[in-house]
Amino acid sequence: MTVHSDFRSRHLGAIGSELDEMLQAIGYDSLDALIDEAVPAGIRTGKPLDLPAARSEPDALAWLKSVMGKNRVLKSFIGQGYYGTHVPAVIQRNILENPGWYTAYTPYQAEIAQGRLEALLNFQTLITDLSGLDVANASLLDEGTAAAEAMSLALTGTPKGKVFFVSDACHPQTIEVVKTRAEPLGIQVELGDWQSFEPSACEGFFAALVQYPDTLGSVDDYSGFFAKVKEARGTAIVAADLLALTLLKPPGEFGADICVGSSQRFGVPMGFGGPHAGFMACTDKLKRKLPGRLIGVSLDARGRPGFRLALQTREQHIRRDKATSNICTAQVLLAVMASMYAVYHGAEGLKAIASQVRQKTAALASVLSSGGVKLKSERFFDTLTVEVSDADQVIAKAVDAGINLRKVDGGSVGISLDETSVFGDLALIAKVFGVECTADALVAASSDAQPSWDASLSRESAFLDQQVFNSYHTETEMLRYMKRLESKDLALNESMIPLGSCTMKLNATSEMMPLSWNEVANLHPFVPADQSEGYREMLKLLEDWLAEITGFAGVSLQPNAGSQGEYAGLLAIRRYYLSRGDKDRDVCLIPVSAHGTNPASAVMAGMRVIGVKCDDQGNIDVSDLKARIDEHREKLAALMVTYPSTHGVFEDTIVEICEAIHEAGGQVYMDGANMNAQVGLTSPGRIGADVCHLNLHKTFCIPHGGGGPGVGPIGVASQLVPFLPGHAELEAVDGVVCSAPWGSASINTISWMYIAMMGGPGLTEATQVAILNANYIARRLSSFFPILYTGNKGLVAHECIIDLRPLTEESGITVEDVAKRLMDYGYHSPTMSWPVAGTLMIEPTESESKAELDRFCDSLISIHGEIMAVAKGESDAKDNVLKNAPHPAEAVCSDDWSHPYSREQAAYPLVWLRQHKFWPAVARIDNVHGDRNLVCTCDSVEAYAEN
Template identity: 65%
Template sequence: MPTPFSSRHIGPSAAETAAMLESLGYETLDALVDQVVPEAIRQRSALNLPAALSEEDALRRLKQLMGRNKVVRSFIGLGYHDTFTPPVIQRNILENPGWYTAYTPYQPEISQGRLEALINFQTMITDLTGLDVAGASLLDEGTACAEALTLAAAQVAGANRVLVSDQCHPHNLEVVRTRMQALGMEVQVADVGAWQHDGSKGLAAVLVQYPDTQGVIHDFEAMAKQVHEAGALLVVSADLLALTVLRPPGEFGADICVGNSQRFGVPLGFGGPHAAFMAVKDALKRRMPGRLIGVSKDAAGNPAYRLSLQTREQHIRREKATSNICTAQVLLAVMASMYAVYHGPEGLKKIALRTHGAAVWLARELMQAHLEIASDDFFDTLTVKVRSADDVLRTGLLFGVNLRKLDAQHVTVALDERVREEELNAILKAFGISRAQHPLHLNDEADLNCSGVFHRQSAYLTHPVFSRYHSETEMMRYLHRLESKDIALNRSMIPLGSCTMKLNAAAEMMPLSWSEVGGLHPFAPHDQSEGYRAMFTELENWLAECTGFDATSLQPNAGSQGEYAGLLAIKRFHEARGEGHRDVCLIPTSAHGTNPASAVMCAFKVVPVTCDEQGNISLGDLRAKVTAHSDKLAALMVTYPSTHGVFEESIVEICKLVHEHGGQVYMDGANMNAQVGLTSPGKIGADVCHLNLHKTFCIPHGGGGPGVGPICVAAHLKPYLPGHLTWEQQREGAVCSAPWGSASICTISWMYIAMMGPELTNATKYAILNANYVAKKLAPWFPTLYKGSHGLVAHECILDFRHFHKVTVEDVAKRLMDFGYHAPTMSWPVGGTLMIEPTESESQAELDRFCSAMQCIHGEIVGVENGTFHATDNTLKAAPHTAAFMLKTDWPHAYTREVAAFPLPWVKEAKYWPPVARVDNVYGDRNLICSCISVEEAAG
């Protein structure tokens, strides 16, 4: 019998479990859990899940499922193109836990590798778009379009409408409609080529596609001037590969350019995950959503990267935030950036010209056969007029190619970098052309065959990073150097409260490299995705079982999107009952910052609810608020267990109160790792919850993304789940571009649940055990701020540092780096605290190492506080200590080099050297540089 996967996933051994329980004063794990989870909501029955499979059997079964997919070469387009992932990138990034298990780079000193890769991404985007500043990735092209229009609406005073080209990709239109209508913004869809400014007010932006959804390239320069005369912004959704040869949007007047970087080496994956992008003019940079990577300097004056401006803006601005983006698509942005680094500007241009040349040849053959194409100005996509589009698509399938039906008499063909001669001939056969009339020369020396006004003249990717690493040897070493600068789960525990950095097992990750998973276009014919849809159905049912709800939507492709989709379902529910006036959303003051941001995006009015001294929602304040807003109450957003790491015993009463006043209860699933199998959102009385599959269900964080944020709902909300008009669902309400969002990585959570089965409950119990063990072990030095009625915590604990006056939690966070640890969540939800969540995947030995580091740091804090150590010249204020600093001839500190670098004996075993000293955040915001710096700047 193979060893059960649960014993691989759960860290503590039987002996360690017994020792940990003894230290807490409990004989059994169940006895501990009974004291943590309130009896009123405790679930005693086992989860109704299939029996756990071994790793081998789960892989075999998923292979059988996904084998029901038909991987057909798709030339459908719509912003999704097949691409070749260079093996050096696949093996060293996509399949490498040093990259995919890292956390969001909020601690820059231990994130320099990812940050450099993202600076490369931003540089690539600004260069190709011809605009001033780019962010570090958004979620997908449709939501990037919506984010751009939201930015414009916030920028343009009195804006009440947007104009969208009818030649935008249909899924972009669909997401824009969902997002704008929720905000009360009018969406006008029209032929923008005929639009002229008539002097009316209120226009926020005009959105166009470049090239458009039919593949036609338009000259928008004159339109840009009119848009600006109207006081609005021009938003261009562009094809990134096309921009290597076409005039960039920044040069013809665009204010914002968005798009998808998928075709830069990221598999189709049936829709995701892929990194979208946004670039803006300099004047708009402080309104950008998502992440912006900047260059600052460290304590030694050396250049250092960090998150700039938008760093967790929701936690600062909350209901005033214009975006709820939290998880981005960092891992995919890294892959796309390295695709550009590996190929360089000339390599990218050759790929573009080879693809374009194939389209030119195809157009010539089609016209030779007296077929009409939409325009002579195209890049890689042709729209062809035919007698019957259905006949062409059917014939194409017989020859192994998917084409796109635009309407009854028009078919679109979108070529890609992988197109081969036999595939082009198959496409001709689909159009009834049995033999080509001209010889085909698929090469990268072709000229751009479109009007001269569209030809790009400006250079791009001129920074040396895009010309240094074109051999696989150099590329492999570059990727390894960057990886070595960071702390990820393959180095040590990442004890982040609320973020659940648990094991991402290799068996869960392996299917991502299968062609049956990565090779499907999201809008391929329905019968080609039978395996995917079977897998989705099982996963949806399993997640519904875990949450106690009736239905699941996998479409939201981030936790923030899940929040938004859940609130949108509530909004539509009220509207359907004739109660659309309900627009008040109650949110505890302890809530994650994306909660109020998501509520505002649904046009809800945020009303805060206070918390008591124990960190629980104040029942008195809640009663007052639900009574005061009874006629307009739409929802309460609640995190459970609470953001303070405690199971609130009044949760059932809280839900009942909201329902009595006509509201719905939305539960944030950030802390679901403490619930699965022990209780559920359905059992406590909630109506909808979102789940972070990148937390509880093992999708890796990828350095800041990808994430998946599906929503589970009670039966009455099922009709209001997100739909997708561009798929056979034919239901409105899409919240992202693809019908199932980031479809491919759902296989990770499928594998996790299939291998754990009902043992998911045991994982939850161990998450609770580990958290309480850490809280108890550190109690003599750092008190736990909030506890339940039995003096215990849920799956995380908040340690209080506010009684120290000379040392801050930031000092502690930086000092932990010298021990080789990532800091816990810092100063949230309470300033001056650290929130620790060890997860069930960590062994007692690793927990003890972390606790010993914290105990050592406590001794250093006390020394500073009582004056034994200097107030400013001490290990905490100078942390982290770099190798370069340790080698200084003149050691400037009163403490020794040994204490600085090797504070405990075990640190020497595998010493991590932070690549930079403490980063100056203020300098970085005041001197904003968001692209690759020059050699001179790097040298100081």
């Protein structure tokens, strides 16, 4: 009998006798024997990971609590894009802390993702309404990267040049991210005063970016400036504050083509920088080039409306190096929270919150002015910038009083209020500036305070008048609405999600709990360093642990998605070569099987993509690789390679491949998507890579959140350490890739807890069990579906690909039919038709038990029988359980049932489904219809449903 006394035994799905049974089923008597044959001996590390001993769940939580307790959480009035906010308790408990929401995967299978798709459509509607533009995406990574994406979007038209004007009154971190992104693309950033810049006089001008209100708090009228931008055939871009837009004229009404920003202050904690949902909205003419994900509406097979991903979703897999963005993820969980915040408060509630912030700011401005303090702007929403003789002295005095203000420069201090600000805070702030007043006096001053901006800039247009934003303002109704949406989604709390390359593993509750701690959730990313000692210690420990695991000299946690990690890694390589004066190395070799973001990221980093062939076994064709090396030797910058391969195999030639690249003077970039097959057994550094990004939302247990958040840090060899991403808050300032110095800092506590509780031996065993589980599935299914690629002795790595193409030829049943039919069995489909069309790539991870693996295999074996019934003519070729899948309850219970198969066969094909049945919310969605009749906001959904 196994004693469950440690976290390892809770995390691993197969332990004890189950583990032995699975090993016996594939012909091995121990895990070590299996690993010795599955993993090439030449890449094995041969030594255990040097990590702290595993801690129990209570001990790890206590350790992290002691570390994070070193943070000093003062009230911050720093602003600069980050603000205090009240997270409604009903949203915190039922969204942020609910595995039904945070363990779901990206909604590529729409029929079992209707809940989060509806919430994201609400988010898009929120953004389009407040921005006054036509279309919004389902979120981006943060405000800085959204601005950089807007620059790239503007460049995709037919600009006459590559000069991008950026107002010097934009947030500093946004300016730095834009500069980083612009350089490899050959874009010249012109930084200056928008009031004196003349677009028509600037040769090569193609777009302009301004902040609204600006970083110093000023509310300005950009309509005249944007008219000049249009006269010069440029694109007008606004980085806007979402809460301010409830009171201010929307950017779309004064000429903006694109609006970007952050939805953080809509009920999402600051979290020392993230994660938060950035946003982008644009005019209708730009919608088909809009980066990221777009939620649309279509019809299902029964003619009912249903939500789905639309248009360019996953465009990288189609366009690759021609893609306009490498962004393939979003911040879904945070966008859902922001949308629910808007649903809960409604338009009137949001305006009330914004008005209270504005009135308090006006009251503070009045008191300070009366006390002789000089303000730099008379037009403001929530931010005041005041002139002082010594900014450092004022900042220090504020800290002594228990608050943080913003140092703008040596003679200026910024004050930003938010919905958490109370009149007592304002009195304390005034006292810091030598002005004595009472809270009561401030209340009186705020009661009749009028907007300080010109009347022409006040919002007159309505927003959020759709039914969903006017129905759920009591906690009871809000609770039920969120529960209804949750019940439409399949997440890890329902069943295994076996997506190859996506690593949907246990996100343990103990790993998630620290996110709600005050010292984790409520720290501003730009507080003085001595207030974030706990965060810095935790992050440094995590960096050191990841360096040990990867075999690298240094790690940066700044990239806030896998795509950002790819970009940051390639950017480090580029900056390394430029530092040596080697400007000609710009060729990036990429296998044709690579993830689609790889070539897109290479182009963003200023590289030229050259494809490398794969052989019949799915491995890199070494002879073709060497031919490409010889062809581009003098200009070779990098090879991008995934290991184990994209096809789920440990390639024996990987060391030879790395050596060939190094011999030619190039660097090896390793995509860390499949790191779950490496930890403790080998490492990118041991294999020969120079840089590798890690998906903490895959290998290291950060949950996918329905399509985000993610974290994509990079580890690098010693020569690349000086070229890790910098930030104004760090010692190095070059190469900033996202807004905050440590990106989505707060969720790094999840991976910290995972490593602390597993320890080195536990992490190694997790890798071993992941490989065992994949081989167990491959062995069980091999009699029914060909296993497309295998390595030594017919073994796979941590995932396997089953080939449905022979069955499709025989029966007409497609891989999509199988994917949809799996929903009737209560499962999300494995990765469909990637990296090979007509296949399913299955990754079980180490967290699934033998019982769950067997249920999944039994489901696919049952589906095989259904396919064979079609092939033999026993089932109708067109009207069968596969072609009609999935079967929602509405269809099965309908009086109209004309199919030649029974309702029981449709809904309960296996006996265990009678114990618990997950029902798809809709029938099969018609994607083509949705793209031809694009509907991307929820106001149209209601009208759509009436037709």
